[in-house]
Amino acid sequence: MEADQIKGACLxxxxxxxxITCSGACDLGLIADTVARKLRDNKVRKMNCLAAVGADVKPTIEAFKAANLLLLDGCPVDCGKKILEKAGISSFKYVRLTDLGYEKGKTPVTEEVINAVYEKVETIY
Ligand code: SF4
Known part of the structure; x- marks a missing residue:
């Protein structure tokens, strides 16, 4: 890969x-991030960076538009969803962890919770 391509694209x-996931600082952001990494580690989906969309990295935005994209947001602030929509990405699967019954600030980050969320999103295609 050329140096310019490396500078201009997320690898x-x-x-x-x-x-992709909001990866927020709270419990639900951490759970969403951990579940996304588990999907990656189990080769269910590739994991990529929501921050690259926020940074207007064009090759990443174009790749996301062409992909089967799953976004995990922690709570109804919907940071990930807003970032994608602002970048013109309108087609993506979406899971908000609070919609699964988890409460922001009151959800223990345990294997049990991580696995329960994972099982719900693993089969989304
Ligand atoms: S969607 Fe909620 S949990 Fe995720 S980064 Fe935004 S405020 Fe934090």
């Missing part, structure tokens, strides 16, 4: 099936 996972 994280690009593929047909991609997962």
């Amino acid at each position: 994280c996972g690009i593929g047909e099936y991609i997962v």
Whole structure:
């Protein structure tokens, strides 16, 4: 890869099936991030960076538009969803952890919770 391409593009996972997450600082952000990494580690989806969309990295935005994209947001502030929509990305699967019954600031970050969320999103295609 040319140096300019490396500078201009995110080198994280690009593929047909991609997962991105708000990766927020709270419990639900951490759970969403951990679940996304688990999807990646189990080769269900490639994981990529929501921050690259916020930074207007064009190759990443174009790759996301062409992919089967799953976004995990922690709570109804919907940071990830707003970032994607602002960048003109309108087609993506969406899971908000509070919609699954988890409460922001009151959810223990345990294997049990992580696995329960993982099982709900693993089969989304
Ligand atoms: S969607 Fe909620 S949990 Fe995720 S970064 Fe935004 S405020 Fe934090």
